[in-house]
Every structure is written in structure tokens, then in C-alpha cells.
Amino acid sequence: MNYSIFQSPRDILYGQDTVNLVGEKAIKFGKKVMIITGKHSSKKTGALDKVLDSLKKNNLDFVVFNDIESDPSANTVRKGVEVAGENGIDIIVALGGGSALDASKAISMVASNGGDIVDYEDNIPHKEGIPIIAVPTTAGTGSEVSKFSIITDTDRKIKMLIANDLLIPKVAILDPKLTLMMPPSVTAATGMDAFTHAIEAYISKASQRTSDLYAIKAIELISRNLAKAVLKGDDLEARENMMVGQMYAGLAFTNSSTALVHSMSRPLGAYYGVPHGLANALLLPEVMKFNRAACADRFKAIAAAMGENIHGKSTREISYMTIDTIKNVFLETGLPTKLKEVGVDESNFENMAEDAIKSRTTLLNPRKPTVEQLIEIYKTIY
Ligand SMILES: [Fe+2]
Incomplete structure (x- = not known):
């Protein structure tokens, strides 16, 4: 039977001051x-x-577990599971960027299903986790609506991608005012992560009609608002558009998939600690060049969503134009443009390419790469 399924949180609340509704939910x-x-x-x-005010207003008891580092480790998850167990937790409020949200999902799952988080990479848990209300304070990862959690296993030097629809938070609360204080570099990197989610969801082999709707609208919102949010952090309209855009991108990729950019960015994080969004940003234009011929038709809608005039142009012309416009969105953020600027050296390109080729998201990329081609891409952006 051939069918598609579209999954999402039960409630998605978005708008200014919605954070005050956490307790009520x-x-x-x-x-x-x-x-x-x-x-x-x-x-x-x-x-x-x-968040605390809202919980107090609703007479809820709470503990604060504020140990989440960026790129949360398996050890942090283990500590969190202990705290959840000791306190008989009914509900988790995940507050922060992708790291806090991803760690919350992992803690929720292990607290309910037992075992250790490193076993979850291959084994699908079967029991609902502790319900999560996700409140993002960055506009990028889409983790508040997604079924993914990325946890770093520092012993094996890998980022584990844990995927399961049971990881989707029950409630997502998106208050754009929470992103007003994000510094420009974080706005840029997380925004480029969301932009990558939208584009990859749309060109992935797993794309489907419903995820396409969200992906295209996300590309439109993010490409037109990211530079504004980076340059003028208090532009509430741009912040709101980015918040909604990244949520749409999250809904798109969690029901479709990401692709080669994400396969190649994870090793940059695992080997050199390059932040996820920045790693994606560095890779996106070059990987789209690699993918161009395999999905040139899909590039038409991407170009149109970014505001390009595609009338009277050939598919080939449009596909090149699309890559240029994607690159411009990236350059406008002011992020570094080369791997050597972010502490990466050439010694691990082969290992990183070997890791990237094994990733599931590589299988769903529109063009099948070889290890040599991936090394070449790393070299081009070095
Ligand atoms: Fe991502």
C-alpha cells in the first residue's frame, strides 16, 4: 500500500506572549x-x-534541570533521566534552542522506556515518553515539532540521530518575543539551519504533497526575513516570520527528510564542534550545486518562493539561478564562508566523508554520491 502520513504536535500555539500559556497547557x-x-x-x-510565573499561577510543582550544554551528550541525558525518576515527573517543559529540546526528548523517552540512550540509535522505543511542552528560544531547529533528537556520544565521537514519532512534543509554544535577544551570529546560524531543512525537505526523495506545502512556504518566509532578523534583532515582524518559517520547515522535514547537507554537517559537529546551523550554512550552496541536475525541476518552485522571476527561462537557467539566490541568502547573514575559518583542518575529510555516506539522509538525497565526491565537496568549501 502506498500512502503518506503527516505527523505533528497535538497543539501548536504561535504568537506574541504565548509563553504565558505554558502553565495552562x-x-x-x-x-x-x-x-x-x-x-x-x-x-x-x-x-x-x-515560564516559572506561568507554572506558579497554575499551582504546579516544578524542578529546574539546567545542565544542558550545546550539542547535549549522552551523559547529560543520563543525568536528566535520574532527575526525572527521583522527582516523579508528569510533564517536561523544554525551554531553549535545539539542544535543550533534543535533550528533553531523549530524557523523556529513556525515563519511560528504561535502558540507556546509546541503545536508542537502533532500537525503537515502544512506550510514550513523558509528555513534552516545547518552547523554543531560537528560530531554527524546528525541534519543537519534529520526531528527531540528536545526542552526542562523546566516547564514539559521533552524533546519534534518534528518530521516532514518539519523540514529537505534545505541545509546541512559539513566542517570537523569546527570540528578540538572540545575537546576530546565532540568528544567522539557526536561520540557515531552518532554510536547509526547508530546501532539503522539498528535494528529498521522501518528500510528499503535504510536506511540500510547508517546505515552500518556509523557503519563502525564511529567504525574505533572515537577513532582516540578523541585521535588526528587534524587528519583531521579521522575528515572527522566522519563527513561523522555521516551524513550517520543521513540519516539512520531519514528515519528509533532510538530505546530504545534514549527512555532511553532522561529522563537522562531531569532529570539530562546528555548530549545526553554521555547518549546514557552509555546505548548503555547494551541495545544492552537486544536486542541481538531479532535481532541476524542483528548483523552479524554490526559485519562485525566493521571489525570483522564472518566466521565460529554461529549467537549466532557473536551476543555476536558484543556487545563486541560495548562496546570496547565506552571504547576507555574514557567517564565515570557509571551513578553515571555523577551526576545521583537512586531516579528517576522508573519515567525515565515510561517516556521511552511511547516513540515512544520504540515501534520501536526490543524487547518490560517492565518498570521493563528498571529500571533494569538503575540499571546495575548505
Ligand atoms: Fe538541522
């Missing part, structure tokens, strides 16, 4: 809340206080 799941967040930023920006 949480109370439906129980009494004991675990807030999972990073060490500093949600405190500094006031996001944590807003």
Missing part, C-alpha cells in the same frame, strides 16, 4: 513539571522567569 498533563533548559541563556533573557 501543562496542568492538563499532571502536577509535577521538569523544566529542561541551558545553564544561562533562558535565565538571562527572562524566558525562564516567564
